[in-house]
Amino acid sequence: MGIPGAARAYIGCVVAGAVVCALPVLGPDARGSWGAVALLAGLYAACELPARCPFLGRTQVGSVPAGTGSFFPVLLAAALLLPPAGAAAVALPGALLARVDQRPALPRRIWRAGRLALAAWAAAQAAALLGGPAALGGGSGAPDFPYVLLPAAVSACTFSLVLAVLDGGIRVTAERRPVRTAWQGLLWPSLAPHAVHGLAGLMMAVLWRSAHGPVAALFVLLPMYITCWVFAQYHREWAAHQATIRALVQAVDLKDRYTRGHSERVGRASVLIARELGMDEGRLEVLRFAGILHDVGKLGVPTRVLRKDGPLTPEERRIIQLHPEYGHEIVRGIGFLGEARSAILHHHERMDGSGYPYGLSGTQIPEFARVVAVADAFDAMTSTRCYSRARPVGTAIAELRRCAGSHFDPRMVRALVRALDRHGWQSDVTADEPSGNVPPPRPTAKPAAPASAPAPLPAPHPGARP
């Protein structure tokens, strides 16, 4: 992937600015601070090198405070301790050396160095304007608490602001985002973590200047490092959890071959409906799981019955109709599913009370279950099953409208229609394809084709897929 010319020019400008900011550190006036600059720069580089936090580039996960850079305390301490040029110089080696997750690596390193150096320079300017370095005390003087909190806070905010402004610029030039939306969501999410980093930076700076010296300042980094490490573990475990949910779904899909991809699509359609109804994000996520897992109870139905071609006997029908209860029994112990559990139990209820398992009617049926019921029926109609070919979206909607009130909640049907008008619908999504923020399965996790009759689960050798 080439880098657009505008982005090259932009990065060039930022780096030139950073170099101009950092250059005075070589001048004779700054000779006194060379030792501190070298120490802090080495420290920052040493911190960034082994850390290799795998989640640095994963800000899309959202609400992860440490995801925005874990060793900014060193930079913010430098901003309080050193003159602006020195602070800019501290950022350079670490930013150039640290790992990049995506290609091309070199331009990314250069860009990161430029933006961090500029941000550190600005933070140091802000701190200097408010008399931060003097307020830190040092020698025999004690730090001027609580006043010193002010320069620290202002410098952390400046740091955050400059980073946000620069990042917006790269979005416009490299990703060709429209100027109007480029700066959205850059500043506010990063402000709180940067404030915490600012406090840690202040601690480092105070201890650095105290009689105990730089050694004591190192202690501050340990909790930050461990936080970063725990967040990495957290993300690993989170991805593992997503994979486990997928395994549950795939087990169902492979048992009942004709419903491949059905679960994911029902999850997607449920979210479309809920978004139209204006549900908040937390509930949307739970509802998506309700859609994905609604048929998990089919794990409890004998495979022979599920895969039977031709009409079912009343006894077999009764067995299949147990699946909502099986599903509820399976997911009963998964705490975070919350409301989704009742949706799994009640997704075959009908508005007029003729559904199963309990024959609930109207608003007795949980809201999530009414959403999932519509999404389930819609996808069943628009995809090919053993007993019917896929119908076009228009026909499916007409059918849903016909049954609205008797089977389905008309509010949900209307919401689905509106959402489809707005976003359209592709029914060819398979379970293999990542959807929403479910990460793609691990390389070995691709299901093999469900070919061998007695073994509907994937063969032990992945990749044997035709």
Next chain:
Amino acid sequence: MTPRYARVAAPVAVVYGAAALLTAGGLGHTLWCGVDQRGTALAFGVLIAVGELARWGSAPLPGELGGKEPAPLGAAGALAYALLGESAGEPTTHGVLQVVSVVVAGALAGNVLHVARGREPALDHVARRVLTVGFAAVCFQPLYNTGLVTQHIGHGPLYALFLLVLLVLTALCDAVLAAVIQRARTGYPYGPLLRDQLRALLGIGSAVCATGAVMALGVAAAGLWALPVFCVPLLLTQLAFRRYAAVREVNGQTIASLARATEIAGYTPAGHARRVAALSGAVGREMGLSGAELTVLEYAALMHDIGQLSLVDPVPEGATALLPVPEQRRIALLGGAVVRQTGVPAAVAVVVERQADPYREQPLPARIVRAVNAYDDLAGDTAAGALKALERLRLGTARDYQPEVVESLARVLARGGVAPGRPG
């Protein structure tokens, strides 16, 4: 069983007795002589109480990260007070006994609020806290108050390193105490428990120690203002651990649900996976496994029957131990393929795949799962059934079951099966 129980409980009684003695001494001294430097004592007391209040339930964190410290902020505050030599440049005058009484007062205040909110007080944890903080204070305060530290070490970088060494010693002492208490409560071997505790030191334990040192140094340099400022990063660490614990718990629940699917499908008897997991865990501890190994064992035991989901018709009673060997292997391989799709470590899938092999070709967790699974399949509900099952396992030790595993299983069963609650 009484004598055995008394022997097991003795270390706990000793720990509690020592803590009570120290507490009584501290409180008595404080009541008699009053509190030195009340402002500092009050600030640290409040910090410890708040930290105690913010403790994450009574359940410890899971697994190899093992944040065995439920109230990191309280621990850091207590250690900082024990190692406090100066406040804003003025030397402090509090002694060991005052440190103990402030820590006890703070911890009790936090626990009283917990009890008021209907939770259990964490007495083990308070006793440990009192003893470890007492240890740190005994190591530091006399040396400092007599001027030895200032004379030999000064107040430069060496002083910071001195604090660090003291903190490491304190942490080791705490780990030993925790392992002793756990050993007494669960009867598991001492070595792996201590190893677990030491490993936990690398996690939140080191963050607590570092923050304790930073607070002591920060208060020395900047006065009491340092306390609120310096506890923020540790709060962030605590938050990160909490989120990690939450997602780990959710993942565990999901895996347990996946494991229950075979029961609901009628392939295995109800509760089989859970029983095998609990008993395997106990046998694993008995055999000296710890940390990550136990996690692998637990997950593998939960999911060992998952391969049966792929069978078109269920095995009678789900008892794979009675099937012909090639069939057992086939089910095991299918199970391994499913487990690979979940997010659990690859070692779990290996254990599930190899569970039907002769024990000499198996990794240890697979040997344990195999023996425990066979026991659960064979035992039934009666005591006679259990004995007969053990007998059959013993007869199979030539090829199928490792003799050591079977003997560990027998010991665990003789102790009354699975220890109540998850240890550690």
